[in-house]
Amino acid sequence: MLRKLHGLPGLLVALLLVVLAVSGSILSVVPALDRARAVVPATDEIHVAELAGRVVAHYPGAEQIVRDLSGQVVVYFSEDGQAGADRIDPRTGASLGPYQPSPFWGWVKNLHRSFLLASPGRFMAGMLAAMMGFLCVSGVLLLVRRNGGWKALMQPMAGTGSQRIHAVLARLACLGLLLSAVTGALLSAQRFGLLPEASDSAPAFPAEVSGGQPVAVSQLKALAQVDLNELRELVFPYPDDPQDVYSLTTAQGMGFVDQSSGELLQFQPHAIGGVVQHWILRLHTGEGLWWLALLLGVSALSVPVLSVTGARIWWHRRSSATPCDSANIPDADMVVLVGSESGTTWGFARALQRSLSQAGFRVHCADMNALATDYPKASTLLLLTSTYGDGEAPASAGRFLERLQAFQPSSPLDYAVLGFGDRQFTHFCRYALRVDEALSSKGLNPMLPPELIDRCSVEKFCDWGRQLGARLGVDLALHHDPVPPATFELELVERVDYGCAVQAPTSILRFRMAGAELRLPWLRSSGPRRLPAFEAGDLLGVLPPGAEAPRFYSLASSRSEGVFEICVRKQPGGLCSGFLHSLKPGDTVAAFVRPNPGFRPAADTRPVILIGAGAGIGPLTGFIRKNKARNPMYLYWGGRSPTSDFLYQPELGDYLEDHRLTGLSTAFSRADGGSYVQDKLRQDQKALRQLVETGAQILVCGGREMANGVRQVFDDLLAPLRLNVDVLQQQGRYLEDVF
Incomplete structure (x- = not known):
């Protein structure tokens, strides 16, 4: 139950949490920048x-x-x-x-606080912060269970793949994420009146002021007694008003200073509640604590990775935990029961069930928790189970030992137990051994001693299958490899580099199939250089060295061109973009194709409006290149400088000449006073409105900020037609590929 409470809410709000975390991580550098810029x-x-x-x-x-x-x-x-x-x-x-x-930092702060949605967005951000706090607490409890107790929590983490990455990263980032989440939730609760907002009340204006001749501010003794490091704010009196005073706020409190006598008047220390609220804000933002801000920012960067690995774990459990097609209990002569926490064991169970069925057995396959009181025709009971945490039962076997007490087979049963685990864990396969002991004490006959498989060893599984087959008198050829399908190898044949002069390195990279045979399941019979089917707009998944999760890039080419072409901007600290930008012709990458049929022009003669910025021009250029029918196609694209990062400039010129491209409008933010693609759209709004009236399709590719701006422009220009972007999306006429 705890795992479901941890996993399902996390999946539902993963994208919003990533936005919240990444924007918070960006903001975390502000205190360090302010400190570096300050003269102390x-x-x-x-x-x-x-x-x-x-x-x-x-x-x-x-x-x-x-x-x-x-x-x-x-x-x-x-x-x-x-x-x-x-x-x-x-x-x-x-x-x-x-x-x-x-303005940039203000925009990011607004995104972080409210998702750019004012008060409703702020409430949503507060709820997400509370959700993050719950995920941190529930995640720690799951780690305690997984590792076998609190004492083992900080021991070296066992396991492999996404589960290990998720667990290790969560353990490292948990405290920082929890601090950010709790303080953020408290601030939100105070803002919306769910908790009392403790604030300092200003002291009353002094009833008596000397009203004498003001002296120089440098001579005021009250101010001379306050160290610079204690100052927060000094407000000067209104000029030529001897009855006015200086307003002084320090780290200790607030008060007034007589501009003639220099006396401190009506000083009021900060209230305890105000101090607490002040520290909640500081601990959340890191203001004045630049080192803490950076630590919180690094912790926040774990959220995108945790979201990806968490989603992979969830998908793996979902896809692996599908029960086998099995015989009914009254008809089964063989029973396979499965105890699995993550779903991995179910993959082995399906392989076993298939092989037994091929050998002529009628196999009933189910969770261990679904143990029946009897299997009338069965002669053999096979149990495949993993172990969780401190020798505990996995999720689908938690009630097995209890149900076993009521198990009353009508005829003698042989049994065998196959345990799955990781020898890095202290209690390797302990639950499988407990099950074996329980079955033996119940009077069942062991066919084989319990077999314990370390890290899903394919070889050990095959060996166990041979032993089992020998006892059953059949040939059991078991094979199951839980590793995801292998990628194919691409070789870089050409690269064109742009953008270095404007601090936005962007490269057009072209790959071909390397000499190694393509190893995709649907192309097993293909030769060395056979290409998979793909079109411009589909995604190329790239696995950089040392990475568990792939990165996806929109393809600018199709299979008929014989190359995989992508346009990649180098992101600061980007693992995959940095790797791709370091490649030289002849270097290779591991990759695979993911179809993206929801982003491509319709196959008809209607006009197409292509809009992008930066590397988003890649698939748009691919669409233009494939427009051999010369249907009306217009491109709006934004870059930084026409002399350094005008991507695909020669090709676009050729496409204009041969009429595959009907019109081209470019905007450069660092030239001619600076403009953006949204500005060009506004300039052409009348023509664009007419194109939409004739049925034009709009495709937008690029960064989220640009896409949001383009959406707003179209909402505005479509208003006279009583249309908006939402309606066009429902009609399949407004498509986005946004990153």
């Missing part, structure tokens, strides 16, 4: 009066000084009636440059 004096000898005096010398119109938790000092001022804000050097009070919060 080497000593603690600068006091606030001294700082304010230096600031006023450079900014006579200073209105407010703010020191954030990273140590960065910002002055807000007015000059010639214009408001401004500068970062300053606290040692001199001189400007370090304008203070301009980045």
Whole structure:
């Protein structure tokens, strides 16, 4: 039950959790960047009066000084009636440059807080944070069960494949994810009134102010007693108003300073609740704790990997746990019962059932939990079971020993037990041994001693099958390989590189089949260089060295061209994109094709509008290349610079000349004042609206941000037609391949 509570909710919200985690990971670098940019004096000898005096010398119109938790000092001022804000050097009070919060960081923060959906999105983000907390706690409990107790939790992790990656990574990232999840959920609960929001109330404005001649801010004794590191905010009094005061906020509290006497007035320490809320926020964002922010960011990066490995584990269990086609209990002369936690054991059971059926037996196959009270015609009972955690029963065998107490066979039964496990675990196949003892004590006759198979050994399974066949008097040729189908090998024959000058390295890579024989199941009889069927828009799965999960790239070519062509942008820290960008002609990769029929132009004469940005041009170019019928086809594409990353420029020129491409509109963000593909669409909205009226199909390929912008543009330009993107999608006329 706990595994289902952990797995199913995680699968349902995996994509949203990835968005939440990746955006949080991006934001985690902000405190480190702020700290690196801040000028922090080497000593603690600068006091606030001294700082304010230096600031006023450079900014006579200073209105407010703010020191954030990273140590960065910002002055807000007015000059010639214009408001401004500068970062300053606290040692001199001189400007370090304008203070301009980045729109990018603001967008990422909005994505992280609310998925760009305002209050409903913020509520959803809070619920996801709570869900993440639950997944962390339930995941730890599952790890404790898997490893055989709390003491074994931190021991070297056993297992292989996705399960091992998932378990090891979860153990490493759990504390960071749990801290982010709990603090995020608390902040959300406070925002929506589910928990009381503790905040500091400002002290009352002082009833008595000296009202004398203001003295220089550098001479105010109350400010001279506050160290720079304690400052949070200093608000200057209104000019020419002797009754106004300085408002001072420090790490300890809030108060006012008389601008004439320099006395501290109405100082009020921060409330305990306010301090707690302040620390909840700091622990969530890492503000002022750059090292913690980076640790939380690294932990958050585990979420995409955990989502992939978790989905693979779930799919493996689902696909492997399908029961065999089996005989009814009254008719069966052979019974195979299966105890499996992840579904792997079911694959071996199906192989056994097939072989026994071919030998003429009527085989009933079921979970161990489905043990009947009797099998009237059966002479043999075979049990295949794994072991979970501290020698415990796997999920499909948890009630077997209990049900065995009521088992009353009407005729003598022979039995054999086959255990599956991993010798790295302390309690290797312990449950299989417990089952063997229980069956023996029940009076059943052992055909063979219990056989224990380590790490799904195919050879050991075959050996056990031969022994079993000898006892049954038949030839049992058992074979089952739980390893996923092998990939085929591709050799890089050509690469064209773009984008280095604009810090966006992007390459067009062309591969052909390597000399090794293609090893796909549906092409077993094929020769060395036979290509699988694929079209532009299908996906090429690439397995970089050392990776468990493949990465997918949209193909820009089809089988008739004889090459696999992909367009790949090198992502910072990207395992697969970095590997692909390091390839030289002659190097090879392991790959496979995944059909993607939901993203390709319709096979008719209707106009097609292709829209993309960056590497998203790959499959769009493939569609144009295949447009030999010269149907109307228009391309809108965005890059950075026409001189460095105009992907496929020569080919697109040729396609315009031979009319496979009807129109081309490009936008470059770092040329001619900067424009984006959305801008070009708005410029052509009248023509695009007319194309849609004639039945045009729209295909969008590229990054999520670009795709969202394009969607908004089309929603706007289609409004006069009483249409929107959702309607076009339902009609199959608006397709997206977004990454």
